[in-house]
Amino acid sequence: MTLLALLGLFTALVTFGLSWLVYRLALRFKLYPAIRERDVHTKPTPRLGGVAMFLGVLIAFGAAWQFAGHFQLLQVIFDDPKPVLGILGGSLLIVVIGVVDDLIDLDWMTKLAGQFVAAGLVAWSGVQILSLPIGGLTVWSPLTSVILTVIVMVLTMNAINFIDGLDGLVVGVALIANCVFLIYTYSITVRTSPLNYFSLASVLTAILIGACVGFLPLNWHPAKMFMGDAGALLIGLLMSASAVAVTGQFDESTLQNVVGRTHLVSAFLPIVLPLAVLIVPFLDFGLAVVRRMNAGRSPFAADRKHLHHRLLDMGHSHFHAVLIFYAWTAVISVGMLLFSFSPYVPVWVALAFVVVGLAVCTIVTLAPLGRRRATLAAEAAGPRPVLRPVPRSDQKNTAHKEAS
Structure with missing residues (x-):
C-alpha cells in the first residue's frame, strides 16, 4: 500500500506540473473554444486538461515500469506488458478524439466510433470480462468476451462524460469512486494472493487517483481549465478497464472465502460494487438517453437538462451542487464497501450508514424546493399590514378622551 501511495503521489505531482504547463500554453495560443449555450461558465476557458492527465498517467506507468526491476512485487504487472500497452494505446486514441472534439466539435457518430475502437483495443490486449461470478457463468467465446467488455467500457466513458458540466465535478466524483475501488481491489488481492499484493487493477486505480488529485487544483471552482471530453473519456476508459480487470476473475468458492458473505451476496458483489461507485453518472446517462429518445433526438445530442443543471435550476449554488454529487457518490460507494x-x-452498520446517508443526501438535495414553497406561500398570502407607531401627542389626546 505504501508503494501504491507513492505511485499515486508521483502521478499527482507530475500531473499538476503538466496541467499548469498546458494551461499556460493554451492561454498563450488561445486554444479554447467559444462558450456554448448549455455551458455554465461565462468566460472562455481552455479544455485541454485531459492532455495533462494522460501525460501524467503515461509518465507514471513509465516510471513504474522502469523501477519494476527494483521492486519484484511490482514486476508482476509488467511480466505481460500487452494489457498495459493496450490500455495506454486506447487512452491515447480517446484523448486525441476528445481534443479534436473540444476544438472543432466532432459529430456524435464519429466520437462514438472512436470510443468503440479505443475500447476494442483495450479488450484485444487481454483486459476482458472472462467470466461472471453468478452461478459459474462463463463468457463462452473470445468474441463474446470482447463484445461485452467493449460495451461496458463505452457505457462507462459516456456516463462519465455526461456529468462533466460543473467545475471539479467529474474529478471529485472519480476521486471518491477510485479511492473506494482501490481499497476494494487491494483487499481482494491481499486475501487471494498473500505473496503479492499488486494487481493491474490496483496499480491502474492508484495512478488514476494521482492524476485526478494533480488536476483538481486547476479545475476547482472557479476553474482555470477544464478536462474536456479528452479527460472525461480518459477517466471513464481507465475506470472501466480497472473494473474489468478485477471483475469476474475469481470463481465462486474463492469469493465465498474472500468476501465472507452469504452465497448470494458474494456472487453479486464484484459486479455490484464497480457499478455502485459510478451509480450517479450511470443514472444521469440513463435519464439523458430516455429523455432525448422520447423527444425524437439522438441519445448523444447535447442539452441542458443533466442532473447538475437541474440542481442549479432548483436553487443550489455551483459549489453546493458539486458537493451534493460528492455526497451521493460517497454514501453509495462507501456503503457497498x-x-x-x-x-x-x-x-447493520453498513445498512445504517447507507440508509442514514441517503436520507441526509435526499433532504439536502430537495431543501431548495421547501424554501421555494415557503416563499410562494408567503407571496400568495399577500403583503402584511404595516403597523405604524402612534405619535406621542395623539396618544395623550386619546388617553384624555378615554378619561373623560
Whole structure:
C-alpha cells in the first residue's frame, strides 16, 4: 500500500506540473473554444486538461515500469506488458478524439466510433470480462468476451462524460469512486494472493487517483481549465478497464472465502460494487438517453437538462451542487464497501450508514424546493399590514378622551 501511495503521489505531482504547463500554453495560443449555450461558465476557458492527465498517467506507468526491476512485487504487472500497452494505446486514441472534439466539435457518430475502437483495443490486449461470478457463468467465446467488455467500457466513458458540466465535478466524483475501488481491489488481492499484493487493477486505480488529485487544483471552482471530453473519456476508459480487470476473475468458492458473505451476496458483489461507485453518472446517462429518445433526438445530442443543471435550476449554488454529487457518490460507494468487509463490519452498520446517508443526501438535495414553497406561500398570502407607531401627542389626546 505504501508503494501504491507513492505511485499515486508521483502521478499527482507530475500531473499538476503538466496541467499548469498546458494551461499556460493554451492561454498563450488561445486554444479554447467559444462558450456554448448549455455551458455554465461565462468566460472562455481552455479544455485541454485531459492532455495533462494522460501525460501524467503515461509518465507514471513509465516510471513504474522502469523501477519494476527494483521492486519484484511490482514486476508482476509488467511480466505481460500487452494489457498495459493496450490500455495506454486506447487512452491515447480517446484523448486525441476528445481534443479534436473540444476544438472543432466532432459529430456524435464519429466520437462514438472512436470510443468503440479505443475500447476494442483495450479488450484485444487481454483486459476482458472472462467470466461472471453468478452461478459459474462463463463468457463462452473470445468474441463474446470482447463484445461485452467493449460495451461496458463505452457505457462507462459516456456516463462519465455526461456529468462533466460543473467545475471539479467529474474529478471529485472519480476521486471518491477510485479511492473506494482501490481499497476494494487491494483487499481482494491481499486475501487471494498473500505473496503479492499488486494487481493491474490496483496499480491502474492508484495512478488514476494521482492524476485526478494533480488536476483538481486547476479545475476547482472557479476553474482555470477544464478536462474536456479528452479527460472525461480518459477517466471513464481507465475506470472501466480497472473494473474489468478485477471483475469476474475469481470463481465462486474463492469469493465465498474472500468476501465472507452469504452465497448470494458474494456472487453479486464484484459486479455490484464497480457499478455502485459510478451509480450517479450511470443514472444521469440513463435519464439523458430516455429523455432525448422520447423527444425524437439522438441519445448523444447535447442539452441542458443533466442532473447538475437541474440542481442549479432548483436553487443550489455551483459549489453546493458539486458537493451534493460528492455526497451521493460517497454514501453509495462507501456503503457497498462496508458490505464487502463483513464479518469485520456488521451488516447493520453498513445498512445504517447507507440508509442514514441517503436520507441526509435526499433532504439536502430537495431543501431548495421547501424554501421555494415557503416563499410562494408567503407571496400568495399577500403583503402584511404595516403597523405604524402612534405619535406621542395623539396618544395623550386619546388617553384624555378615554378619561373623560
